[in-house]
Amino acid sequence: MDIGFLAQYLMNGLMLGMMYALVAVGFTLFFGVLDVIKFSHGDVLTVGAFTALATYLGLEQIGVTDPATQILVMVIVSTVLIGGLGAVIARTVILPLRSAPPLNTLLITLMLGTVLREAVRLFYPEGGNPKPFPALLPTDSVTFGNFNLRLDNVLMFGAGVLVIVGTQWMLNRTKLGLAIRAVAQDEETAKTMGINFNLIVFITFALGSALAAFAGVMNGLYYNEINFGMGLLLGVIGFSAAIVGGMGNLYGAILGGFLFAALQTIGAVALPFASAYKDVFAFAVVIAIMAWRPTGLIQEKVSDRV
Amino acid sequence: MSNGISKKYSGIALVAAFAMGMAISGEAAAKDKVKVGFIGPLTGGVSVNGIGGRNSADLAVRLRNKDPKAKYEYELVVQDDECKPNIGVQAATKVAADRKVIGAVTHYCSAVAIAAVDTYHKFGLPVVVWGAVLPDITYGNTYKEVHRVNGTMINQNQTAAKFMRSLGYETWAVIHDTTDYGKGHNKYYSENLAKEGGKILATFGVTSDQQDFTAELTKIKELNPDVIYFGGLTPIGVRVRSQMEKLGIKAVFQGTSGIVSDAFVEGTGKLAEGVVAFREGAPTENLPGGQFFLEKYQAEKYDSPPEAYGAFSFAAMNLVLDAIEQVGPNRKKVRDVLNKTSGRDSIVGEISFDDHGQNTVALITKYVIQDGKWTVWEDSDYAAGKRKLVGQK
Numbered sequence: 001m002d003i004g005f006l007a008q009y010l011m012n013g014l015m016l017g018m019m020y021a022l023v024a025v026g027f028t029l030f031f032g033v034l035d036v037i038k039f040s041h042g043d044v045l046t047v048g049a050f051t052a053l054a055t056y057l058g059l060e061q062i063g064v065t066d067p068a069t070q071i072l073v074m075v076i077v078s079t080v081l082i083g084g085l086g087a088v089i090a091r092t093v094i095l096p097l098r099s100a101p102p103l104n105t106l107l108i109t110l111m112l113g114t115v116l117r118e119a120v121r122l123f124y125p126e127g128g129n130p131k132p133f134p135a136l137l138p139t140d141s142v143t144f145g146n147f148n149l150r151l152d153n154v155l156m157f158g159a160g161v162l163v164i165v166g167t168q169w170m171l172n173r174t175k176l177g178l179a180i181r182a183v184a185q186d187e188e189t190a191k192t193m194g195i196n197f198n199l200i201v202f203i204t205f206a207l208g209s210a211l212a213a214f215a216g217v218m219n220g221l222y223y224n225e226i227n228f229g230m231g232l233l234l235g236v237i238g239f240s241a242a243i244v245g246g247m248g249n250l251y252g253a254i255l256g257g258f259l260f261a262a263l264q265t266i267g268a269v270a271l272p273f274a275s276a277y278k279d280v281f282a283f284a285v286v287i288a289i290m291a292w293r294p295t296g297l298i299q300e301k302v303s304d305r306v
Numbered sequence: 307m308s309n310g311i312s313k314k315y316s317g318i319a320l321v322a323a324f325a326m327g328m329a330i331s332g333e334a335a336a337k338d339k340v341k342v343g344f345i346g347p348l349t350g351g352v353s354v355n356g357i358g359g360r361n362s363a364d365l366a367v368r369l370r371n372k373d374p375k376a377k378y379e380y381e382l383v384v385q386d387d388e389c390k391p392n393i394g395v396q397a398a399t400k401v402a403a404d405r406k407v408i409g410a411v412t413h414y415c416s417a418v419a420i421a422a423v424d425t426y427h428k429f430g431l432p433v434v435v436w437g438a439v440l441p442d443i444t445y446g447n448t449y450k451e452v453h454r455v456n457g458t459m460i461n462q463n464q465t466a467a468k469f470m471r472s473l474g475y476e477t478w479a480v481i482h483d484t485t486d487y488g489k490g491h492n493k494y495y496s497e498n499l500a501k502e503g504g505k506i507l508a509t510f511g512v513t514s515d516q517q518d519f520t521a522e523l524t525k526i527k528e529l530n531p532d533v534i535y536f537g538g539l540t541p542i543g544v545r546v547r548s549q550m551e552k553l554g555i556k557a558v559f560q561g562t563s564g565i566v567s568d569a570f571v572e573g574t575g576k577l578a579e580g581v582v583a584f585r586e587g588a589p590t591e592n593l594p595g596g597q598f599f600l601e602k603y604q605a606e607k608y609d610s611p612p613e614a615y616g617a618f619s620f621a622a623m624n625l626v627l628d629a630i631e632q633v634g635p636n637r638k639k640v641r642d643v644l645n646k647t648s649g650r651d652s653i654v655g656e657i658s659f660d661d662h663g664q665n666t667v668a669l670i671t672k673y674v675i676q677d678g679k680w681t682v683w684e685d686s687d688y689a690a691g692k693r694k695l696v697g698q699k
């Protein structure tokens with residue numbers, strides 16, 4: 001195969017993988033801290049993307065037309081608001097069910113996801129239709145043979161890397177990160193050490209949700225189109241990525257995200273049968289990996305499970 | 307004695323009351339309420355088409371209700387099928403199970419229509435399909451209840467293959483959604499293109515809610531076809547067209563009737579220029595009753611346009627209403643009247659149903675998007691030679 005096309009496939013896969021990884025990191029954060037699976041995560045991403053779009057329309061209304069400012073404001077408004085939404089979700093649905101069986105949390109977040117999705121569909125003006133998302137990043141491109149490298153893709157990818165590295169740094173190098181890890185490792189001990197448990201939970205959920213909002217904006221900028229159902233499959237894929245990488249492990253989530261994107265790309269391109277089966281192929285491989293390594297590719301270092 | 311009088315009077319009073327009652331009910335009988343149904347996608351990616359169709363059917367009902375000669379007063383029952391087969395069957399069951407609904411105008415999406423025809427047959431509800439183009443909806447069964455005013459994708463793809471070959475294109479790559487709609491288009495286009503001597507380099511089936519097409523498109527870029535044939539509806543059509551640009555693919559984008567909508571132009575913006583597509587029937591304004599229809603539509607101040615299939619929905623609803631006027635609110639009789647439809651004048655031209663209830667629409671219109679408008683090919687700068695499609699000879 002021509003090297004240019006290979007590079008093109010790689011770039012496509014990397015962009016896709018970055019979005020999956022951002023979603024998977026959220027799943028893994030929630031699971032790490034509270035051992036809960038929050039199925040509304042994908043729909044939180046949708047709300048984030050729509051918030052950014054609404055912000056953009058608002059900015060256009062008041063006459064702010066500089067694309068750089070617009071993107072900055074969109075990302076800030078969307079991540080802050082959705083971070084807040086994450087904290088509210090933690091406060092109102094996750095924490096009250098702390099002592100209930102985990103199945104209840106799973107179910108209630110699944111339903112919350114439906115509520116968020118339908119809310120976007122019904123309350124956003126004509127939310128049932130796909131919405132064009134503005135292309136605000138510079139679209140210059142460099143062509144190497146058959147490889148079309150676009151500046152906007154590079155910028156988005158770079159921003160994604162920065163966000164993930166930043167999250168990792170925050171978790172491992174700051175006091176807040178230490179507190180989050182402490183709560184993740186042992187809730188009781190963390191509490192006795194004077195860590196405000198509820199606050200840490202809120203912050204973790206805010207952080208995970210803000211990451212989802214960021215992924216939502218990235219998704220919009222990349223595809224230039226968003227719709228109310230976009231979070232559904234992204235949520236499932238992000239969840240699978242987190243599981244296959246090793247739930248509770250940040251590197252696992254990232255690995256899982258890129259692995260899933262790679263599988264989809266291979267499924268669409270390299271397999272002899274039609275690309276209609278690319279998701280089937282990707283999920284089948286995930287199932288195989290789960291059978292091989294039930295705790296994921298990279299296991300949580302400290303396991304408190306009996 | 308007094309008893310006798312009072313009896314006599316009460317008798318008169320009774321007669322009088324009866325007569326009065328007759329008068330009242332007589333008037334009501336002249337305008338008995340009859341329900342008719344409309345089903346289409348009112349939410350989701352193709353909702354603009356569904357809403358256009360709904361408004362057009364509603365227009366037919368409103369005009370009929372204003373007509374003093376109409377024997378019945380009609381009430382339109384509207385259901386949303388969301389362009390999803392499972393929801394569509396629910397909607398169909400809901401409408402068909404209501405015995406007061408005598409006839410219905412149903413479905414824009416082929417995948418939904420094909421799933422729902424059994425329901426109509428089971429409940430004996432006569433329906434006229436207003437937008438779905440899959441041949442099997444009428445030809446795949448012998449249900450007397452199912453009719454269709456618009457043409458099928460067979461004719462559309464014949465014309466498309468012939469026309470594109472005449473422009474000198476040699477090679478194609480096909481992307482189609484894996485619903486019955488997309489698969490049907492793929493099948494009929496591939497067959498017809500083979501007959502015309504065109505070559506298909508690769509075929510990609512994609513799910514109808516897929517977001518990312520970069521893998522498929524990169525593969526297509528590698529194969530370097532002259533044309534990308536897309537068999538699917540507007541939402542993913544928009545995605546494919548814009549992702550083509552991102553990968554720097556220069557091929558012509560050829561669609562089907564499923565993307566002939568203003569929403570496609572809106573969604574693709576500048577990239578819409580030079581996109582070609584085919585649809586059965588003439589553009590609304592060129593139809594025999596097109597001007598009349600558009601004027602009436604404007605007068606009712608609907609907040610969205612009738613879109614490509616509105617006129618068909620209007621014509622279908624009028625067929626149903628005419629049949630009810632003729633034989634009264636009886637599903638069986640209405641069905642039989644519809645089956646005998648032959649040479650009926652309508653705003654979309656003459657309607658004749660064959661044995662399968664399929665209208666024979668001979669005319670296929672070729673469209674190209676020019677300056678953000680779906681333009682009939684013959685009237686376009688492309689046909690005049692002022693502009694050229696990519697690689698047009």
